[in-house]
Amino acid sequence: MELDDLDWKILALLQEDGRMTFTELAKRVSLSAPATTERVRRLEAAGVITGYSATVDPQRVGLPIESIVRVRVRSLDTPRFRTNVLVLPQILGADHVTGDDCWLLRVVCRSMVELEQLVEEAQRYGDTTTSLVFSSHVRNRPVDISIFVGIVSR
Incomplete structure (x- = not known):
């Protein structure tokens, strides 16, 4: 999908505040509310916007232990690993990566x-290495529209 400057501006604004009304969004991009709504619906239909969510602080809901668990899964065990481990509710993120470890899991626990x-x-399913997270300095960073050539700055 080819995105124009208005699409990029809409994406930037929605990344800052996914609860922004179409009326407010329209004001900020200088379009009518119906035209803005149509653009957002088009971005959703194309899979550019994949959803809207609230960000929850795990510590404040009783999950004070955060860690990164690296797993070197044996290739024959990958289907069972996906079925039995990746579904655990403590796993907030799971990236299948290249290198010695093939999975990076972001995990939160009560204890x-x-x-x-x-x-x-x-x-x-394989060897693990676990690192406790002391603090996170970058998390849930939005895609920065300024990295795209020809994009109008915010």
Whole structure:
């Protein structure tokens, strides 16, 4: 899908505030509300906008232990790993990557015991390395429209 400057501006604004009304969005991009609504619907239909969500702080809801678990899954165990480990509710993110470790899991847990149990489950399918997260300095960063040539700045 070819995106124009108005599409990029809409994307930037919705990344800043996904709850912005179509009326407010239309004002900010200097279009009518119906025209803005149509553009957003087109971006959704094309799969450019994949959803809207609230960001929850895991610590504030009782999940103080955060870690990155790297897993080197044996190739024959990959289907079972996907079926039995990736579905665990403690896993907030799972990236299949190149390199020695083939999976990077972002995990949150209520306790070290719970983390230990999760790691033991993952170890059924390969070797693991677990790193505790002290702090996160970049998380859920929106796509920056300024990296695209010819895009009108915000």
